[in-house]
Amino acid sequence: MPYYPDEFKEYLKSKADIVAVISQFVPLKKMGRDYVACCPFHEEKNPSFHVRTDKQTFGCYACGAGSRNHSTVQSCDVYGFLKGILRCNLGEAIEWLANFLGEPLPVLDPEAKRKQDLRAKWIEYCERAAERFQQNLMNNKEALAYLYQRGFTMQDILLWKLGFGDDVDYDFRNTKDRIVFTLFDFHGNIISFTGRTMLPPNVLAEANKKLQAEGKMPIVKYLDRISIKPDDPYYKDHPYPEFDKGNHLFGMHIAKEFIRQWGEAVIVEGWTDVIKLHKYGVQNAVCTMGTALTEAQTKLLVRAGAKRVVSMRDGDEAGMKAIERDAKMLTSHGIQTFIIPMPEGLDPCDLCDNFEDEPDQLLRWMEKHRRTISQWRLERIHRETYDQIFYHQSEIAQLQQERMRKVIEVLSQVEDPVELDIYIRQASELFEVSYESIKARVDTYKHNQRHLIAG
Ligand SMILES: [Zn+2]
Numbered sequence: 001m002p003y004y005p006d007e008f009k010e011y012l013k014s015k016a017d018i019v020a021v022i023s024q025f026v027p028l029k030k031m032g033r034d035y036v037a038c039c040p041f042h043e044e045k046n047p048s049f050h051v052r053t054d055k056q057t058f059g060c061y062a063c064g065a066g067s068r069n070h071s072t073v074q075s076c077d078v079y080g081f082l083k084g085i086l087r088c089n090l091g092e093a094i095e096w097l098a099n100f101l102g103e104p105l106p107v108l109d110p111e112a113k114r115k116q117d118l119r120a121k122w123i124e125y126c127e128r129a130a131e132r133f134q135q136n137l138m139n140n141k142e143a144l145a146y147l148y149q150r151g152f153t154m155q156d157i158l159l160w161k162l163g164f165g166d167d168v169d170y171d172f173r174n175t176k177d178r179i180v181f182t183l184f185d186f187h188g189n190i191i192s193f194t195g196r197t198m199l200p201p202n203v204l205a206e207a208n209k210k211l212q213a214e215g216k217m218p219i220v221k222y223l224d225r226i227s228i229k230p231d232d233p234y235y236k237d238h239p240y241p242e243f244d245k246g247n248h249l250f251g252m253h254i255a256k257e258f259i260r261q262w263g264e265a266v267i268v269e270g271w272t273d274v275i276k277l278h279k280y281g282v283q284n285a286v287c288t289m290g291t292a293l294t295e296a297q298t299k300l301l302v303r304a305g306a307k308r309v310v311s312m313r314d315g316d317e318a319g320m321k322a323i324e325r326d327a328k329m330l331t332s333h334g335i336q337t338f339i340i341p342m343p344e345g346l347d348p349c350d351l352c353d354n355f356e357d358e359p360d361q362l363l364r365w366m367e368k369h370r371r372t373i374s375q376w377r378l379e380r381i382h383r384e385t386y387d388q389i390f391y392h393q394s395e396i397a398q399l400q401q402e403r404m405r406k407v408i409e410v411l412s413q414v415e416d417p418v419e420l421d422i423y424i425r426q427a428s429e430l431f432e433v434s435y436e437s438i439k440a441r442v443d444t445y446k447h448n449q450r451h452l453i454a455g
Pocket residue numbers: 039040041042048049060061062063064065
């Protein structure tokens with residue numbers, strides 16, 4: 001597939017009037033400020049096909065063309081229409097549109113062209129593998145039963161292109177005999193796979209204990225594609241020789257539309273968390289695939305239009321550290337961080353299962369448990385020092401001083417005075433210290449810090 005830079009793709013789209021483009025293929029009838037027609041993607045006598053001029057989008061109410069409910073025509077912009085009507089790939093749709101608008105195609109320098117050709121070849125290679133993995137899964141009763149038993153439906157399997165791995169391709173032989181999660185880039189191109197063992201956690205732990213005792217390598221829960229060493233001749237034909245998960249967010253190709261609309265993203269730890277959350281209406285969920293949030297991933301969130309990010313990391317020590325790291329990264333890009341603390345021992349996937357019978361309750365639960373990062377930090381200090389204070393009443397004065405130092409540090413990072421006032425009130429109640437004394441200490445702390453910076 002010919003590959004053109006995103007800027008060019010967006011430029012053409014901004015130049016094109018979707019009504020003019022669709023009119024080339026379908027006779028449109030004006031209705032208000034929009035247009036209707038009999039749908040070109042299914043047989044019908046009464047028009048269900050709509051074109052919206054304000055949003056420059058199209059859609060069919062009957063067959064779902066222009067939405068993810070449709071099997072092939074899944075995006076509602078001018079490219080989605082062209083790919084569907086011309087049965088072509090994105091590169092060809094761009095060429096058609098450039099020709100239609102009389103815009104010259106960009107000339108690529110040879111190195112850029114070589115890289116783009118490689119990338120296009122890689123995506124095709126991945127798409128073929130994805131199809132095979134899906135076929136494998138459909139023919140594997142045991143793997144299907146495993147997914148059904150874990151609450152995934154055929155719709156989930158098709159939407160997320162879940163599969164079952166084999167060792168046919170050199171790059172993806174790590175997925176052999178594992179459930180395959182397909183990894184998409186920001187635009188929805190397939191770029192890699194991760195294989196998850198089907199062993200239940202307790203069986204896996206038991207097996208690994210045994211392997212360790214025998215001095216053998218343990219079984220890893222998730223395995224990515226193998227990375228190719230630079231001295232491998234195979235390396236030069238790879239656009240992603242060492243696939244870096246840190247450049248992608250799983251689920252982003254679907255979540256980005258919702259993130260743009262809601263201005264908010266939800267970050268979780270794992271693949272299954274994302275799939276389950278989407279199913280329960282949290283369609284702005286993405287995951288970092290087991291890593292801490294990177295700069296590149298944060299930029300993807302910004303690009304998708306996230307102004308707020310809700311972190312739903314695991315409630316263990318590692319999860320809490322990840323939350324703090326995420327918050328630091330997000331703040332540095334102007335994104336506000338919120339936390340939904342996970343109940344002990346549960347991940348978002350389990351949480352969804354708890355709401356199986358009343359899915360809309362999940363959103364209500366999330367709303368109720370949502371906190372700002374400062375609130376979450378205050379509660380954490382309280383929780384972590386509660387026992388100490390309770391059992392060491394004789395040292396209460398000193399312990400109280402110590403924890404108040406932490407509290408003041410958290411509060412001093414809050415810049416907005418109204419917000420700060422709310423947190424001081426909450427801290428006053430939580431730690432049983434007067435509002436005035438906390439306020440005085442925060443003021444002193446802030447004053448000293450300014451002094452330090454100025455000096
Ligand atoms: Zn239709």
